Amino acid sequence: MGWVNRRRDLGSIIFIDLRDRTGVTQVVFNRELNPKAHEKANHLRNEYVIAVIGTVKRRDADTVNKNIPTGEVELMVDEIRLLNESKQPPFLPGETVLPNEEMRLKYRYIDLRREPMQFNIEMRHKVSKAIRDYLSAEGFFEIETPFMTRSTPEGARDYLVPSRVQPGSFYALPQSPQMFKQILMISGFDKYFQIVRCFRDEDLRADRQPEFTQIDLEMSYPQTESVWAVVEGFLTAAFKAAGHEIKTPFPRMSYDEAIQKYGNDKPDLRLPAMIDAREALTPEEWDDLAAKFRMRKEFPLQLIRIPKAGDISGTERRTIGTYGAYQHVQGPSFVQLMTDPKRFAKDYPALSEKVVSFAKIEADDLWLLAGAANRPENAAVMDQSIQHFCEKCGFLRLDLAQKYAAKHKAFEKTGDTAKDFRFLWVSDFPMFEWDKTEKRWNPAHHPFTSLHEEDMAKLEANIDSVNDPKSPLGEIRALAYDVVLNGTELGSGSIRIHRQDIQAKIFQALGMSDEEARARFGFFLEALEYGTPPHGGIALGLDRIVMILAGAESLREVIPFPKTARAVDLMVDAPTPVNEAQLKELGITIRKARE
Ligand code: ASP
Numbered sequence: 001m002g003w004v005n006r007r008r009d010l011g012s013i014i015f016i017d018l019r020d021r022t023g024v025t026q027v028v029f030n031r032e033l034n035p036k037a038h039e040k041a042n043h044l045r046n047e048y049v050i051a052v053i054g055t056v057k058r059r060d061a062d063t064v065n066k067n068i069p070t071g072e073v074e075l076m077v078d079e080i081r082l083l084n085e086s087k088q089p090p091f092l093p094g095e096t097v098l099p100n101e102e103m104r105l106k107y108r109y110i111d112l113r114r115e116p117m118q119f120n121i122e123m124r125h126k127v128s129k130a131i132r133d134y135l136s137a138e139g140f141f142e143i144e145t146p147f148m149t150r151s152t153p154e155g156a157r158d159y160l161v162p163s164r165v166q167p168g169s170f171y172a173l174p175q176s177p178q179m180f181k182q183i184l185m186i187s188g189f190d191k192y193f194q195i196v197r198c199f200r201d202e203d204l205r206a207d208r209q210p211e212f213t214q215i216d217l218e219m220s221y222p223q224t225e226s227v228w229a230v231v232e233g234f235l236t237a238a239f240k241a242a243g244h245e246i247k248t249p250f251p252r253m254s255y256d257e258a259i260q261k262y263g264n265d266k267p268d269l270r271l272p273a274m275i276d277a278r279e280a281l282t283p284e285e286w287d288d289l290a291a292k293f294r295m296r297k298e299f300p301l302q303l304i305r306i307p308k309a310g311d312i313s314g315t316e317r318r319t320i321g322t323y324g325a326y327q328h329v330q331g332p333s334f335v336q337l338m339t340d341p342k343r344f345a346k347d348y349p350a351l352s353e354k355v356v357s358f359a360k361i362e363a364d365d366l367w368l369l370a371g372a373a374n375r376p377e378n379a380a381v382m383d384q385s386i387q388h389f390c391e392k393c394g395f396l397r398l399d400l401a402q403k404y405a406a407k408h409k410a411f412e413k414t415g416d417t418a419k420d421f422r423f424l425w426v427s428d429f430p431m432f433e434w435d436k437t438e439k440r441w442n443p444a445h446h447p448f449t450s451l452h453e454e455d456m457a458k459l460e461a462n463i464d465s466v467n468d469p470k471s472p473l474g475e476i477r478a479l480a481y482d483v484v485l486n487g488t489e490l491g492s493g494s495i496r497i498h499r500q501d502i503q504a505k506i507f508q509a510l511g512m513s514d515e516e517a518r519a520r521f522g523f524f525l526e527a528l529e530y531g532t533p534p535h536g537g538i539a540l541g542l543d544r545i546v547m548i549l550a551g552a553e554s555l556r557e558v559i560p561f562p563k564t565a566r567a568v569d570l571m572v573d574a575p576t577p578v579n580e581a582q583l584k585e586l587g588i589t590i591r592k593a594r595e
């Protein structure tokens with residue numbers, strides 16, 4: 001039984017490719033052998049649903065199709081039944097040319113019949129199952145938490161659900177089960193996990209969806225390393241389910257090191273780190289060079305290298321060496337770039353040689369040197385930090401990688417898992433980050449994250465400085481970590497605060513009054529007072545993991561019913577206005593949008 005994938009009519013013989021979830025099989029209707037069935041086959045069209053009974057035969061050697069697993073056999077039909085007809089679909093599951101994505105999303109049921117989509121959804125099932133099996137065997141319980149709840153501070157806007165029985169009150173859909181999983185630790189379920197939907201109303205990109213799935217977990221009495229070991233364990237199981245052996249433990253790096261060497265907090269280890277080229281020079285050489293190129297001496301001289309970039313024309317090289325070329329990469333306004341390496345080698349042969357051998361630069365590598373500009377016209381940015389400078393260099397590195405490494409297929413899979421999947425733990429994130437728009441410090445992760453014990457005094461000394469951009473709050477480190485794969489953040493977690501007094505201090509440092517904290521998190525602060533065990537956890541994006549394993553370009557390829565970039569479900573046509581009666585029942589009036 002299955003769908004008519006394709007019909008070829010050769011007159012006295014009709015071939016049907018019969019398709020189901022497992023693939024296609026060739027079915028043969030022969031007029032001479034079975035005129036009745038042949039006549040019926042005349043009326044079959046694409047996507048009709050049929051049942052056939054017959055005999056499986058080996059194909060003649062010259063008709064064997066090596067491209068499909070069933071290519072050596074065919075089914076000679078005795079009897080056929082038409083189970084259902086189909087309108088001509090807007091596109092065919094068997095076609096190689098895809099219609100535009102809107103069409104695919106509107107007719108998602110047809111799109112999901114396509115082989116690559118069937119593969120992705122199967123992959124998703126296998127990966128989730130492997131994770132569930134692994135965690136269950138490790139003693140974790142999968143426990144559900146409510147969807148209709150209160151706001152959880154994960155940094156996005158909430159989706160709200162109005163209450164009919166309490167007009168004017170709203171539930172929030174969870175941005176994560178954060179507080180519930182911590183409450184589960186207080187409740188004695190010392191190993192929790194959940195493959196769970198989270199809801200965040202934020203601006204969407206290709207790798208974001210308003211509702212997405214997390215592998216969420218929490219443990220009591222953990223060290224950071226014990227959380228990491230569990231994650232490495234279930235990722236090993238998940239990757240194995242997709243046919244890849246990965247190597248554990250993953251390498252580790254502090255946030256500071258990541259910024260300094262990669263210019264961001266999710267380094268792509270498939271490309272070399274940046275090197276501070278000052279190390280290749282004597283102090284006098286650096287003095288000279290810094291003066292000549294008007295660079296700030298106390299800032300690193302970042303060497304950015306893209307290996308095997310291939311042939312690059314002279315003009316291109318010169319453009320790479322001017323920062324006009326980078327205005328689009330968030331404007332590296334205070335990055336001073338050296339001219340192209342060839343020119344540098346000509347003007348400063350000795351220095352160039354030193355740098356080349358220090359950084360082991362090879363002939364077809366693309367590289368450049370970036371220092372912090374020391375020019376009066378850059379006065380506006382002269383007070384920027386070394387971290388900020390490194391981040392700018394990090395943008396350059398990724399931009400060049402996009403242009404040159406990608407062009408030379410540096411990111412293509414080699415089949416060697418150790419090279420193809422570069423995992424990494426990044427730890428010791430800052431506790432707070434400065435929000436430029438709101439002009440205040442916000443939690444870099446979420447406000448339940450523990451800080452380093454030795455930074456406690458700093459917190460106490462600066463507890464009332466939430467609006468001061470220069471506050472040392474920015475130097476406080478959190479016991480927070482991210483797991484990163486090939487430059488993509490797969491998940492974040494932390495060791496939590498388990499003492500009510502410390503939690504209260506964090507709220508205070510975040511500028512929340514006692515009443516406000518009680519109003520928002522009263523139940524939680526109270527729960528913390530009843531013998532809360534030390535605990536910690538993490539959450540990883542399942543959709544993202546499956547996307548990487550499926551080699552897909554967008555999350556929409558691995559989510560059966562996704563939303564568009566405008567958060568619309570094109571198939572069911574949601575969201576929609578609701579009728580007056582419903583609104584009245586909820587006590588809601590819609591304000592007319594302003595002209
Ligand atoms: N709730 C956090 C998040 O969704 C993850 C965690 O801290 O466990 O990002």
